[in-house]
Amino acid sequence: MHHANHFYGHAHVLAxxxxxxxxxxxxxxxxxxxxWNVVDGLGGGTPYVSGRPIFVWSEQTRRRAWSMGxxxxxxxxxxWLYLLAVEPDPEPDHEREGTIFYPFHGWERQGVKGDHQxxxxxxxxxxxxxxxxxxxxxxxxxxxxRAQYERAGRVVCHGYRGHQWRGTDTRFLxxxxxxxxxxxxxxxxxxxxxxLYGAAAGCAPAVYGDPMQLEREDIATADRIRRQWxxxxxxxxxxxxxxxxxxxxxxxxxxxxxxELRAMLGWRRGHLEPAETAVVADAKSVLxxxxx
Amino acid sequence: xxxxxxxxxxxxxxxxxxxxxxxEMLKWSDRRPDERPPAGGPVLAHLLDRLAPLVPPGGQxxxxxxxxxxxxxxxxRQASVTLLLRSHVxxxxxxxxxxxxxxxxxAKLTDAERYDLVIALDGVDRLCSVEGPQxxxxxxVRALQRVLxxxxxxxxxxxxxxxxxxxxxxxxxxxxxxxxxxxxxxxxDDSRPGTxxxxxxxxxxxxxxxxWLGATWPLPHxxxxxxxxxxxxAGPGGALAAAAAGAVAAAYAxxxxxxxxxxxxxxxxxxxLGPELAASWLVxxxxxTRPATAPALPPVLSGDGPVTELTRTPEGTWExxxxxxxxxxxxxxxxxxxxxxxxxxxxxxxxxxxxxxRYDLPAVRRLLTGWAEWLGTLSAERGYATVxxxxxxxxxxxxxxxxxxxxxxxxAPAAAVAALHRFADTLLTGGYAHxxxxxTEAGTLTAVLVGAAGLDVDPDEFGTPVPAEVPPPxxxxxxxxxxxxLRQQLDDTRKHVKWYEKQLAGKEKELRKTRKxxxxLRxxxxxxxxxxxxxxxxxxxxxxRRARH
Numbered sequence: 001m002h003h004a005n006h007f008y009g010h011a012h013v014l015a016x017x018x019x020x021x022x023x024x025x026x027x028x029x030x031x032x033x034x035x036w037n038v039v040d041g042l043g044g045g046t047p048y049v050s051g052r053p054i055f056v057w058s059e060q061t062r063r064r065a066w067s068m069g070x071x072x073x074x075x076x077x078x079x080w081l082y083l084l085a086v087e088p089d090p091e092p093d094h095e096r097e098g099t100i101f102y103p104f105h106g107w108e109r110q111g112v113k114g115d116h117q118x119x120x121x122x123x124x125x126x127x128x129x130x131x132x133x134x135x136x137x138x139x140x141x142x143x144x145x146r147a148q149y150e151r152a153g154r155v156v157c158h159g160y161r162g163h164q165w166r167g168t169d170t171r172f173l174x175x176x177x178x179x180x181x182x183x184x185x186x187x188x189x190x191x192x193x194x195x196l197y198g199a200a201a202g203c204a205p206a207v208y209g210d211p212m213q214l215e216r217e218d219i220a221t222a223d224r225i226r227r228q229w230x231x232x233x234x235x236x237x238x239x240x241x242x243x244x245x246x247x248x249x250x251x252x253x254x255x256x257x258x259x260e261l262r263a264m265l266g267w268r269r270g271h272l273e274p275a276e277t278a279v280v281a282d283a284k285s286v287l288x289x290x291x292x
Numbered sequence: 293x294x295x296x297x298x299x300x301x302x303x304x305x306x307x308x309x310x311x312x313x314x315x316e317m318l319k320w321s322d323r324r325p326d327e328r329p330p331a332g333g334p335v336l337a338h339l340l341d342r343l344a345p346l347v348p349p350g351g352q353x354x355x356x357x358x359x360x361x362x363x364x365x366x367x368x369r370q371a372s373v374t375l376l377l378r379s380h381v382x383x384x385x386x387x388x389x390x391x392x393x394x395x396x397x398x399a400k401l402t403d404a405e406r407y408d409l410v411i412a413l414d415g416v417d418r419l420c421s422v423e424g425p426q427x428x429x430x431x432x433v434r435a436l437q438r439v440l441x442x443x444x445x446x447x448x449x450x451x452x453x454x455x456x457x458x459x460x461x462x463x464x465x466x467x468x469x470x471x472x473x474x475x476x477x478x479x480x481d482d483s484r485p486g487t488x489x490x491x492x493x494x495x496x497x498x499x500x501x502x503x504w505l506g507a508t509w510p511l512p513h514x515x516x517x518x519x520x521x522x523x524x525x526a527g528p529g530g531a532l533a534a535a536a537a538g539a540v541a542a543a544y545a546x547x548x549x550x551x552x553x554x555x556x557x558x559x560x561x562x563x564x565l566g567p568e569l570a571a572s573w574l575v576x577x578x579x580x581t582r583p584a585t586a587p588a589l590p591p592v593l594s595g596d597g598p599v600t601e602l603t604r605t606p607e608g609t610w611e612x613x614x615x616x617x618x619x620x621x622x623x624x625x626x627x628x629x630x631x632x633x634x635x636x637x638x639x640x641x642x643x644x645x646x647x648x649x650r651y652d653l654p655a656v657r658r659l660l661t662g663w664a665e666w667l668g669t670l671s672a673e674r675g676y677a678t679v680x681x682x683x684x685x686x687x688x689x690x691x692x693x694x695x696x697x698x699x700x701x702x703x704a705p706a707a708a709v710a711a712l713h714r715f716a717d718t719l720l721t722g723g724y725a726h727x728x729x730x731x732t733e734a735g736t737l738t739a740v741l742v743g744a745a746g747l748d749v750d751p752d753e754f755g756t757p758v759p760a761e762v763p764p765p766x767x768x769x770x771x772x773x774x775x776x777x778l779r780q781q782l783d784d785t786r787k788h789v790k791w792y793e794k795q796l797a798g799k800e801k802e803l804r805k806t807r808k809x810x811x812x813l814r815x816x817x818x819x820x821x822x823x824x825x826x827x828x829x830x831x832x833x834x835x836x837r838r839a840r841h
Contacts, residue, residue: 030730049791051784053730059651071780072730075653253654259750260657260743264728268739269750 009170029266040065077251105136114212199246307387315397331413332360334617351408430483500577507570510543523591598627637685660745
């Protein structure tokens with residue numbers, strides 16, 4: 001339905017959970033919420049087609065979507081939790097170490113304004129153990145920013161989110177899960193998907209430091225987030241309370257079984273639509289196909 | 293008098309046993325197809341059986357108004373019965389069967405203090421003919437009371453103008469539609485009681501002491517469930533609400549209504565308004581002094597074939613027992629299975645609907661999974677373990693009516709799929725919010741529900757769903773709701789088509805751009821050189837291959 005369904009390989013994770021080929025997820029009959037948000041589950045600017053379901057993470061998001069006129073919001077829980085179901089920890093008793101820190105990130109149309117060095121200094125001064133900085137692909141490819149973080153610790157990037165079904169790192173979430181399972185703590189300077197994912201993967205979550213700012217960002221939303229989820233903010237929030245809150249946001253307890261999810265996504269046996277791909281490749285690949 | 297009327301007088305036949313008391317209606321019958329059927333059914337028949345001991349040897353019974361022959365004949369075997377009928381045609385037919393008949397209007401009834409038992413299960417609105425005074429409810433009851441002996445008993449059905457059957461009626465009771473409605477008072481008969489308490493008070497005022505009162509469903513003339521206000525207040529509420537909804541469902545199968553009477557009946561009973569919104573009240577009232585030997589009537593009687601009574605045990609539980617009606621076992625139904633403790637809890641359908649409108653997915657899945665697993669433990673009754681016939685108390689699932697049996701055993705997944713298809717229909721057409729709003733088609737919603745029940749099967753594997761044995765009522769309110777939903781879906785589909793067109797235009801633009809790039813690349817010197825080189829290489833390869841062979 002929308003290319004955002006493939007972001008981070010969400011559709012691929014859902015296909016694996018449903019017992020289908022994870023490399024070729026069939027077309028999803030609706031919109032999968034592709035990141036934590038405090039609106040209707042859709043990403044900003046997503047051209048919503050009326051009547052199509054939005055597969056949201058939590059019942060709270062469904063209520064919010066309804067109040068915004070989205071009548072078709074359907075709670076599935078987040079793809080992250082489905083990933084946890086298909087990828088049990090191979091070494092559940094292994095030693096975890098240090099903190100993985102996710103600096104607030106920008107994207108193609110909005111960069112982040114703020115002092116990265118000040119944030120790095122605060123994180124290094126706060127965290128007791130080694131720090132892994134996980135940069136979003138956007139900042140990872142900005143050499144100066146990446147260098148700043150590399151001077152302070154290990155730097156990783158889980159991969160490219162994807163766009164218009166192209167370049168999607170379909171193993172994005174698998175890599176993120178493997179990284180999170182190595183760390184004792186997950187932290188960020190803004191509450192977002194990564195902190196929630198980390199809490200669900202067994203890290204103690206924290207949100208602190210200069211929150212920075214997106215270009216043209218509505219700051220009222222950031223303030224509202226701090227007011228509504230204080231249990232997830234701070235250097236050392238109560239891990240039990242914080243994890244419970246994170247799990248609720250991800251839709252723990254709401255997950256559908258494979259057969260039910262298949263029916264919800266339009267993936268019933270005998271009713272499958274072909275996998276979605278970038279429909280028109282670039283001229284170079286057309287040429288090579290013709291030559292073959 | 294016209295000559296034609298005089299001619300009719302000459303032809304008037306009076307059968308033996310028939311007394312013309314005056315005010316009779318010639319060429320009229322209360323048994324026309326478009327009129328309300330006479331009072332009857334297995335529950336009323338059983339009630340009369342229980343009351344027969346009230347009539348002493350040689351005692352007299354008056355049956356006032358149209359009653360089903362089965363009731364009258366059964367009674368006639370135990371006592372001396374006289375019928376009061378306003379229709380000459382009906383009176384002639386009854387007298388032909390050997391009964392004593394008073395033919396005429398109620399106002400002409402003069403048999404003062406004659407009867408030990410007066411039965412008016414059809415109510416009192418078909419006792420006065422067009423001739424003479426048109427008695428209101430109270431005057432009619434007074435006329436019946438007068439013919440009772442002291443200590444005699446009146447068995448009276450009183451229609452509730454605010455009963456579920458009235459609330460869902462598409463026609464107003466005050467607008468005449470058939471030939472019998474020449475005096476359509478409806479709720480404007482101010483003498484008519486509107487609650488069981490007022491009914492009791494009015495009868496007391498007429499010198500009648502109420503010994504038993506039951507609220508009935510689904511229709512005044514054919515009750516399939518009678519429960520006393522005490523039973524409705526303190527009895528197994530979930531089972532009684534389900535029984536009321538079930539009785540209404542059978543009576544209104546496919547019938548035109550304003551809104552779904554099943555929901556109204558069930559909700560009223562659960563909310564403690566059962567007696568107030570019942571279709572009618574049945575009273576057993578005694579003209580002072582009350583007989584010492586009045587038979588005890590149970591708190592609940594019900595039945596659509598076999599008749600069961602529900603009684604409270606000394607331990608405070610409720611026991612069901614078959615007491616009459618059709619008691620023989622057949623391959624399709626074994627009434628003996630109704631005997632035993634009455635299942636408690638709430639109807640599974642109501643629990644599911646409650647969870648759906650709360651968007652409580654974990655609860656829906658828990659209910660459905662437990663039910664689907666329980667289906668596996670059943671055998672011949674499995675096909676009838678539909679969500680509208682199952683009670684759930686804690687973790688215990690039980691059949692409300694366990695007597696119905698399938699002649700072939702259906703597999704548990706097949707039974708679940710069939711039942712869930714019906715439940716999907718209920719969700720879609722019954723006007724209920726549910727957690728899967730985009731599943732607007734029964735097949736898809738069934739597949740979702742089957743998955744939510746933990747079954748890894750697709751409904752398509754089980755072929756075309758069989759329509760429900762009891763189709764839902766044909767309800768205007770739900771039609772209105774479906775119309776609104778369809779308009780919305782049409783609007784959504786239009787937007788969807790526009791979106792596809794936009795997507796297509798975008799893809800065509802991309803394709804044009806790609807073709808243009810392709811042409812430019814083919815025209816380039818580098819491409820031409822490469823093409824010549826590739827051609828030469830291909831030729832060389834072919835030569836080499838031929839040389840090898």
